[in-house]
Amino acid sequence: MATTERDYYELLGVSRTAGETEIKKAFRQLARTLHPDVSDQPDAETRFREVVEAYEVLSKPETRQLYDRFGHAGLRSGGFRPTQFDFGGLSDLFSAFFGDDVFGVGGGARSRRGRGADLAADVELELVEAALGVKRDVPFPVSVPCSTCAGGGAEPGTQPVPCKRCNGEGRLQQVSRSAVGQFIRTHACPDCGGSGRVVERPCPDCKGAGQVIEERKLEVEIPAGIHDGQQIRITGEGHSGALGGRAGDVYVRVRVKPDERFVREGNDIFSTVNLTMTQAALGASVTIPTLESEEKLEFEPGTQPGEIRVLRGRGMPVLQGFGRGDHRVLVNVAVPRRLTDEQRRLLEDFESSARDDTYHADEGFFEKLKSAFR
Numbered sequence: 256m257a258t259t260e261r262d263y264y265e266l267l268g269v270s271r272t273a274g275e276t277e278i279k280k281a282f283r284q285l286a287r288t289l290h291p292d293v294s295d296q297p298d299a300e301t302r303f304r305e306v307v308e309a310y311e312v313l314s315k316p317e318t319r320q321l322y323d324r325f326g327h328a329g330l331r332s333g334g335f336r337p338t339q340f341d342f343g344g345l346s347d348l349f350s351a352f353f354g355d356d357v358f359g360v361g362g363g364a365r366s367r368r369g370r371g372a373d374l375a376a377d378v379e380l381e382l383v384e385a386a387l388g389v390k391r392d393v394p395f396p397v398s399v400p401c402s403t404c405a406g407g408g409a410e411p412g413t414q415p416v417p418c419k420r421c422n423g424e425g426r427l428q429q430v431s432r433s434a435v436g437q438f439i440r441t442h443a444c445p446d447c448g449g450s451g452r453v454v455e456r457p458c459p460d461c462k463g464a465g466q467v468i469e470e471r472k473l474e475v476e477i478p479a480g481i482h483d484g485q486q487i488r489i490t491g492e493g494h495s496g497a498l499g500g501r502a503g504d505v506y507v508r509v510r511v512k513p514d515e516r517f518v519r520e521g522n523d524i525f526s527t528v529n530l531t532m533t534q535a536a537l538g539a540s541v542t543i544p545t546l547e548s549e550e551k552l553e554f555e556p557g558t559q560p561g562e563i564r565v566l567r568g569r570g571m572p573v574l575q576g577f578g579r580g581d582h583r584v585l586v587n588v589a590v591p592r593r594l595t596d597e598q599r600r601l602l603e604d605f606e607s608s609a610r611d612d613t614y615h616a617d618e619g620f621f622e623k624l625k626s627a628f629r
Contacts, residue, residue: 263309263322271323275314282310317484371398371496371503378475378507382514386546386571388479393507395473398466398494404458406495408465413456418447425451450497466495475507480522480574483511516544522580524570527587530558535588545569545582552584560588 264271267281289296289303296302312318312330321329376395400406409415417423421444429440443449457463473492481487486506493503511519518525528543538556542549545566552564563583570580594602 261305261309263312266305266309267313269313273313278310278313282306282314370501371494373503373506374493375506375508377510378477379510379512380477380481382511382517382519383546385477385481385483385509385511386479388477388481388572390474390476392472393475395471395505396468397471397492397505399469400495401458401461401465401467403460404465406465408454408458408461408463410456410458415452415454418444418451418453420444420446421451423451425449465497473505477509478574480572480576481509481511482574483509485509485574517546519571522571522573524580524582525585526582527585528552528564529587529589530554531589532591535559535586543584546571554586558586558588560586562586 264273267273267278267285269277269281273281285306286303289299289306312322318330374395374397376393378391378393380389380391401408404411407415418425421427425444425447426441426449427444429442431440444451447453454463458465461467471492473489475487475489477487486508489505489507491502492505495502516526524546526543528541530539530541534541534554535558536556538558539554540551541554542551546569550566563585566582566584568579569582572579591598
């Protein structure tokens with residue numbers, strides 16, 4: 256990660272309460288200043304990548320919340336890795352982030368000839384699968400070069416011709432004069448859509464687009480310990496680029512279904528075990544579910560509600576790290592709601608024979624109870 260010590264809010268020059276619009280505006284201004292294509296500062300490239308990384312984190316609610324709570328260490332443990340961008344210029348950068356470019360139009364010549372679009376796919380896992388790590392076949396529709404015209408968009412035997420309006424440049428310039436000087440506004444050529452060429456006889460299969468949609472299935476390896484909502488980036492498997500450009504990427508978003516037996520918090524797993532009043536008083540052996548299997552736990556006589564049994568290293572694996580969290584088992588003691596006359600009599604006899612030390616509290620009970628709430 257490029258900015259292990261720098262504060263992301265400081266890098267963008269915004270407050271920690273800044274909204275989405277303010278963050279986007281700050282990033283746009285800094286990107287225009289620091290991009291290596293326009294800046295002659297010796298550290299421009301390094302600072303530019305830092306700003307891009309900061310925007311990547313703060314523009315997404317899930318990574319921003321993780322960063323606000325735990326800082327850079329939380330991002331690393333959560334599996335965040337900054338994207339290694341390979342943009343030809345500011346036009347491509349803004350097109351990737353915002354769907355537009357520095358010229359203020361959707362898709363200039365450079366972006367039309369460049370990298371293909373990214374796409375998103377979803378995969379759903381059980382919590383146990385997220386703990387073990389699995390491989391899943393993920394289906395998704397993707398654009399690929401048309402086999403009939405080899406991606407050129409023209410009918411076989413013909414070739415696209417340079418656009419006459421822009422002379423094959425893909426862009427048009429409009430010059431205006433004012434009291435303070437001359438202004439040049441550049442925009443995509445409306446005749447060729449910014450490609451610089453015109454297909455006079457379109458391919459019958461792709462209708463001149465050069466691409467067709469096909470269903471693809473990709474085997475994705477999902478690492479153990481992944482969190483709900485995290486994404487896995489697969490480079491070069493997205494939509495194909497126009498005119499032979501590099502294909503985009505696939506972002507597989509992982510959804511971990513809730514498990515009625517467990518609650519996950521970070522890398523720790525929490526569950527409850529229900530003991531009857533007599534089991535808690537007399538002691539019992541109870542089988543509980545864990546992420547791997549079932550385990551028998553022994554409870555001493557006098558077990559109190561709110562006690563926690565900790566199974567060390569039995570929680571979720573640390574994503575892209577070492578070790579595992581813990582499995583914490585909270586004891587719940589069930590009190591009978593309906594009693595027969597005989598049961599009531601027996602309990603009344605027990606209560607009348609109880610002594611001062613019968614209910615003597617464990618000195619550490621309240622600390623255990625507070626730990627359970629934490």
